[in-house]
Amino acid sequence: MEQAAEPQAEAEPEVKPEAGPEPEAACTPLEGARRVLQHLVQQARAVLGADLVGAYQVGSFALGGADAASDVDFLIVTEHEPDPGQEAGLRRLHAHLPDQPHLPAPWAGHLEGSYAPRGQLRHPPAPPHGRGPGPASGPRPGPGRERERGWLYVDNGQRHLQRSRHDDTLAVRWVAREHGIVLTGPHPTSLIDPVSAQQLRADALQVLAAWDRDLAQRPGQFGTVWAQHQHVLGLCRLLHRSRHGVVSTKTAAGRWALNVLHARWHPLIRAAIDGRGQGWARLHQSLGAGAVQATHAFHEHVVARAGLRLDPPDPLDPLDAAS
Numbered sequence: 643m644e645q646a647a648e649p650q651a652e653a654e655p656e657v658k659p660e661a662g663p664e665p666e667a668a669c670t671p672l673e674g675a676r677r678v679l680q681h682l683v684q685q686a687r688a689v690l691g692a693d694l695v696g697a698y699q700v701g702s703f704a705l706g707g708a709d710a711a712s713d714v715d716f717l718i719v720t721e722h723e724p725d726p727g728q729e730a731g732l733r734r735l736h737a738h739l740p741d742q743p744h745l746p747a748p749w750a751g752h753l754e755g756s757y758a759p760r761g762q763l764r765h766p767p768a769p770p771h772g773r774g775p776g777p778a779s780g781p782r783p784g785p786g787r788e789r790e791r792g793w794l795y796v797d798n799g800q801r802h803l804q805r806s807r808h809d810d811t812l813a814v815r816w817v818a819r820e821h822g823i824v825l826t827g828p829h830p831t832s833l834i835d836p837v838s839a840q841q842l843r844a845d846a847l848q849v850l851a852a853w854d855r856d857l858a859q860r861p862g863q864f865g866t867v868w869a870q871h872q873h874v875l876g877l878c879r880l881l882h883r884s885r886h887g888v889v890s891t892k893t894a895a896g897r898w899a900l901n902v903l904h905a906r907w908h909p910l911i912r913a914a915i916d917g918r919g920q921g922w923a924r925l926h927q928s929l930g931a932g933a934v935q936a937t938h939a940f941h942e943h944v945v946a947r948a949g950l951r952l953d954p955p956d957p958l959d960p961l962d963a964a965s
Contacts, residue, residue, distance in 0.1 A: 696827020707891030716755035839887025
């Protein structure tokens with residue numbers, strides 16, 4: 643929404659750090675994530691007021707497959723696009739939230755999610771293009787300038803909101819509608835139209851094609867072990883979705899791939915699955931040249947298996963044999 647005049651200072655709600663109890667000595671991932679999200683919803687309501695329609699936990703926690711490397715994914719639905727004062731309040735909220743002493747670490751620093759206007763959430767997104775597993779922050783065609791700007795989005799480990807199409811996807815809608823955990827507001831089925839298996843299959847192929855274009859433009863994107871693991875398991879998820887028409891967790895998709903892809907890919911997939919247990923330490927681990935080459939080869943294989951390459955089927959690949 644374009645702003646013609648500066649908002650009045652009193653229209654911007656102030657988000658102050660709250661005093662609270664000390665974190666518990668032991669806190670399961672589910673408990674930690676839920677406490678962080680409850681705080682987020684409370685503070686977002688103070689900023690948005692009646693414009694907060696609902697809030698939902700999505701991602702791997704909602705799918706029942708969270709681990710030490712999981713984001714604390716959320717989707718907050720707003721009645722309208724946040725006005726300049728509300729946007730400023732939300733930006734302050736996310737800038738200070740990881741510093742709250744009563745919120746359990748590390749989950750307070752791993753929030754990821756979007757503020758989705760109700761009308762835009764109802765309608766399906768434009769076809770994907772651009773980046774791979776990271777946030778797709780560039781504009782895509784959509785119904786109106788506001789949608790082109792993207793939703794207010796916070797990436798995992800960040801404190802600043804950006805405009806992004808990252809969560810304006812069929813996959814996020816499906817997870818929110820079918821598995822989303824209600825934090826406040828109506829059941830998500832009243833806000834999101836059904837997403838069919840056929841839509842998810844087609845969408846997976848479109849996203850995979852976008853990742854393929856991105857890798858051609860940025861072949862050096864596997865600089866860390868974390869980035870490589872994300873890409874390997876992300877490819878498994880897209881291939882699984884293209885076959886089954888559902889959204890799975892990264893780990894579940896990796897285990898599926900171990901059962902259907904040739905054994906030559908198993909060490910790469912197992913390393914990515916096992917790496918989930920290392921959490922965020924992988925962000926600072928550099929990747930060797932051999933692992934980069936293997937990841938590129940696996941990418942080419944998955945793209946071919948999905949039918950996006952003129953590549954003959956591999957008779958040793960169980961997935962091809964079953965096709």
